Amino acid sequence: MLILAVDSSTPVAGAAVVDEDRVIIESFTNYKKTHSETLMPTINRILRECDCTIGDIDALAVTAGPGSFTGLRIGMAAVKGISMAAKKPVVAVSTLDTLAGNIAGSNALVAALLDARKNEVYCAFYDASGIRPERLREPMACAPETFLSEARALADYEHKDKIILLGDGYYRYSDYFNTELTNRLIPIPGHLMLPRAAAAGILAAHKARQGEFADVFQLRPWYIRLSEAEYRLGKGEV
Amino acid sequence: MKDILILGIETSCDETAASIVKNGRHILSNVINSQINIHREFGGVVPEVASRKHIENIAVVVDNAFQEAGLGYNDVDAIAVTNQPGLIGALLVGVSFAKGFAWALGRPLLAVNHLHGHIYANVLEHGDISFPAVCLVVSGGHTSLLYMKDINHYKVIGETRDDAAGEAFDKVARFLGLGYPGGPAIQKAAAQGTAGKMKLPRIFLDKNDFEFSFSGLKTAAMNAWKRIEKSRELEVTDLAAEFQQALVEVLVEKSLKAAKINRVESLLMAGGVAANEHLRFLMKEKADQENIKVYYPSLALCTDNAAMIAGVAYQQYITKSYAPLELNAHPGLLSL
Numbered sequence A: 001m002l003i004l005a006v007d008s009s010t011p012v013a014g015a016a017v018v019d020e021d022r023v024i025i026e027s028f029t030n031y032k033k034t035h036s037e038t039l040m041p042t043i044n045r046i047l048r049e050c051d052c053t054i055g056d057i058d059a060l061a062v063t064a065g066p067g068s069f070t071g072l073r074i075g076m077a078a079v080k081g082i083s084m085a086a087k088k089p090v091v092a093v094s095t096l097d098t099l100a101g102n103i104a105g106s107n108a109l110v111a112a113l114l115d116a117r118k119n120e121v122y123c124a125f126y127d128a129s130g131i132r133p134e135r136l137r138e139p140m141a142c143a144p145e146t147f148l149s150e151a152r153a154l155a156d157y158e159h160k161d162k163i164i165l166l167g168d169g170y171y172r173y174s175d176y177f178n179t180e181l182t183n184r185l186i187p188i189p190g191h192l193m194l195p196r197a198a199a200a201g202i203l204a205a206h207k208a209r210q211g212e213f214a215d216v217f218q219l220r221p222w223y224i225r226l227s228e229a230e231y232r233l234g235k236g237e238v
Numbered sequence B: 001m002k003d004i005l006i007l008g009i010e011t012s013c014d015e016t017a018a019s020i021v022k023n024g025r026h027i028l029s030n031v032i033n034s035q036i037n038i039h040r041e042f043g044g045v046v047p048e049v050a051s052r053k054h055i056e057n058i059a060v061v062v063d064n065a066f067q068e069a070g071l072g073y074n075d076v077d078a079i080a081v082t083n084q085p086g087l088i089g090a091l092l093v094g095v096s097f098a099k100g101f102a103w104a105l106g107r108p109l110l111a112v113n114h115l116h117g118h119i120y121a122n123v124l125e126h127g128d129i130s131f132p133a134v135c136l137v138v139s140g141g142h143t144s145l146l147y148m149k150d151i152n153h154y155k156v157i158g159e160t161r162d163d164a165a166g167e168a169f170d171k172v173a174r175f176l177g178l179g180y181p182g183g184p185a186i187q188k189a190a191a192q193g194t195a196g197k198m199k200l201p202r203i204f205l206d207k208n209d210f211e212f213s214f215s216g217l218k219t220a221a222m223n224a225w226k227r228i229e230k231s232r233e234l235e236v237t238d239l240a241a242e243f244q245q246a247l248v249e250v251l252v253e254k255s256l257k258a259a260k261i262n263r264v265e266s267l268l269m270a271g272g273v274a275a276n277e278h279l280r281f282l283m284k285e286k287a288d289q290e291n292i293k294v295y296y297p298s299l300a301l302c303t304d305n306a307a308m309i310a311g312v313a314y315q316q317y318i319t320k321s322y323a324p325l326e327l328n329a330h331p332g333l334l335s336l
């Protein structure tokens, strides 16, 4: 099963074609955030480079959040358009799951965290001892301090001595986390630190096998956060 | 010649809209999902809320446009989308969707300036407009006078120096507690009141140019309300009527002057404020005296819609002025 995966949820823009567990082609760009200009040309280019047309693709995958509100919508809108026109099903994958998908076979507590600005991170915790990350807690937006105390409590509860932090949320507060966690923290090389469209594609292939497709007419980003205006009006959760 | 079917997509503000238009003239479907009731709660359009609604609705709205026209996705020859001006986050939803849809369908993509769409709405309904013409573009974001050589060529001959007319309507309506959106709210209140019981300024600036200014009128209306609210010497409806009258008189006089000086026989109105009944009435009445013919779109095509986008893009399709996959959205106006 061929999957075209698209990620524009953070400053990284990525697209990949995966065949089940095999990565055929991947584009990863962590340079200048002009997703609206670069995303479609990138998709067009990688398909051509692997001699595919959109007709050859079996399903589309998109990172649905959390992440930059505008970035999420650029990727999701493009995928909705492609899905309708090419009549291809869509699998929505969490951006945090995608990040956690960079680690496998580790006994450490894995935390994926994205810079949510306003002194907060979007984060989720994972058991990454198997081939796919198992999410331990629902994703949330919180202060780095809250995140850290959750991480410690959860690591103790799960009897995990070591902790792995992934994502630009780590970069944003790295001094703080390094000081607080010292040698509990396992450093991770840079090519595994940010979301990879290939990882989203491989997670999506698994979801597709379970029949977990999204309804394009209903699908909306997982913002986690309300818009400022809704927040001020005292609206409930999204 | 083969019929050309164009799908238009419009998400520049708070309406998610899609439409299919044949040969730039015949509207086969015109679907609009308005968010007006959502934004009313906030007292105005909230960009992030608008963008969220667009991404939720876009697929359904586009699909409905095909169903209403009785067509399949493959039946369209091109995809047109508004890429400027407007709320950047909102525009990006339409642009990104349109790029994906056009690319996967293997059809050309056409990038449309929202204001060109508004102007073109006149042509969608009136086949007999003689050019050259003068056009008053009047909306929440713009108040401009254009000289039009034909439907595709124009130059700006005057603009507002501060608030757009629609913006003044919105701000004054909010200040008077009349609600949102301001244009219809003031029109409704004005219908119950009498203009001229008090006097607001008509700001013409230099009599000989076509520039507008509405911030002075807006401030005068607000100050008058502070006084009236206490003294109760007048009703809010009287103030609304006078405010509408003052604003409309300036629009009408400047537009007619532009038409006369440029010796055109047609005067077009475009944009959301062109839906104002008093503006339509007064413009027609005064223009009749000068033997100038006034055109404005029906109410449905005055406010934001995608039929005007699909329609105006026809010429771009014919001249093969296709947009690249790199197409971006622009909040401001690159050119009119």
Ligand SMILES: [Zn+2]
Residues within 6 Å of the ligand: B114, B118, B139, B271, B272, B303, B304
């Ligand atoms: Zn408009």
